[in-house]
Amino acid sequence: MARALEALSAREVSLYLDDISRSRLENGELQRLIEEDHVVGVTTNPSIFKKAITEGSGYEKTIRELARSEFSTADALRVLTCKDVRDAADLLAPVHERTGGADGWVSLEVNPFYANDSEATIAEAGLLHWMIDRENVMMKVPATDAGLVAVTELVSRGIPVNVTVLFSLDRYRQAAEAYMTGLEQAARQGHDLRAIRSVASFYLARLDEAVDRELDSVGTVEATALRGRVALAHAHLAQDAHDEMHGGDRWQELSGRHPGAHPQRLLWASTATKDERYSDTRYVTHLALPGSINTMPEKTLRAVADHGEIPEEPLGADRAEARKVMEDLQALGVSFDDIALRLEEEAVTGFDDAWHEILEALASRMED
Template structure:
């Protein structure tokens, strides 16, 4: 077993994050070992991850009994439990955050997905959760929906770090980057220290390929077959090109002139667990050795990269002209990329809403015995 690929990615300037959290992972020292031995420098979470952690783990029982006896609702209990896990993960990563001057060592916590289409509710919930966790190295995850983007601007203007999530298209990525810059400009007007504000834009990959490949399989032509598995990585490299362009234009330069320590929004590659067995289980990690970016992955993918990952000299999709041609070719085949991206955004938010409801059901069951003991 080797960690060479993980080390090579880290040496190339890629920040490796774990897309998972649980009380057992925290209490058992598993996350600490990953930080020490697997080059993990951050953690991301989402409602599906917390659903699994709460359903499977017994490490929450004492806290749940205490919250039930104290009259907490399941919604408030969920806030407490998620904030506890994120706070402990943030404390483990605090030395990384300090050593990298805030470049890494972040933990992301998702806002209630039912607020994805309500700007004010998103801002209020994100502000509350950020205050509850009370750690400087925590980002609030806000979806890049039409209502989520102005929430990003408002939160950044308040100095709250934001992970802009469920991004599937270059248009949405541009809007996320512009929302961050607008927040920085407002923060500057209010006299905030811009050097303390951070953000990442989370671009989803495997889900994108899975959806586009499904459309290509319907077309069933040689041209369609040649595009299978190319779109997500092509989009990632185009997003990297757009990232460079956005931070070379006059708007960003004006900010850096007035505030020399201001930090650009970083790109984060999410949904990196391969959906199709015909593809390598490391393809969304080893093909994105892009300096300054973040790659977040579940433990299974991290393990695969450690076991047999190889970082290629010529990564798939890296040639930007070819990447543009691949995306344009979809239209020629009658596949609307915009429609696919819109559907994936809706499905992602709906999936997190479903997970949120399932968590509430689990909590109602887990908290009920303590309530009955008091009767």
């Protein structure tokens, strides 16, 4: 039933693969997903690279060569990740050209060590962008306070950015403002705004998991009725916020003066269901919003292809009902803002931990 993937694509939902590996690039699997399963982009993160480099194959020869050339572990990791991202970008270049730059993107996470250091984030992102040297690559920067400063500066330099680990509407609005400020500065510096793109990545399953845990601790009938409803309701409210900002005076003035400027797109991430009581396709089929991006691991992509059905009225799509879900959550004494902040911190820490583990494993393999 790959018809679901075709239907999503027909609704102008861009399907991205949340995975990358040397073997996937070399055995033609990514190319097949592009040709047959409507995949038009790739996202990565430190956890993905950890699995690819520590458990996958295809890196052995390069690692030996890097060790013999006396590369540091950190520089060796840059080489390995940039190579994978560059090759994926080359595979997706025809998509990027065909869609006029709307799709065909590959996202690479900036070293999570620097999540709270704007200057280091800017420097590392600039280095990675230069090393990869492909126009269809975005730098992933977390929406921390320091990260948002970096987003503005990177965009002002003409570097496309994926603003990641978004859990709240407040942070999303800040991310959108950071992007628009960067575009305004880029225009003053003479950059062609047509080449600059950005996405804002909302995490879904992680949000429901955390909220459901709080609801279970409340333990009332009302709390149980809200289980599994918050992430999707919040996503639809994010779409409203997106539409409102891009219909507002600031964007209208910016796009009027610079017709080539592109709105920041919404990207739905963390789409692999964590609770077995929920459908394994819910974060894809219930967010068939035209113009948005849905990035998913292959298991979720396969589930959507196999038994995904796009409902006439997606869960959370009624905006009045979505707002009521958030109000009911607050009425139960569950602080959404506290949860969102904690999740942001946990996500950054988790990627930091994964990066350390990659470096440790890579150092061991370079010594062999």
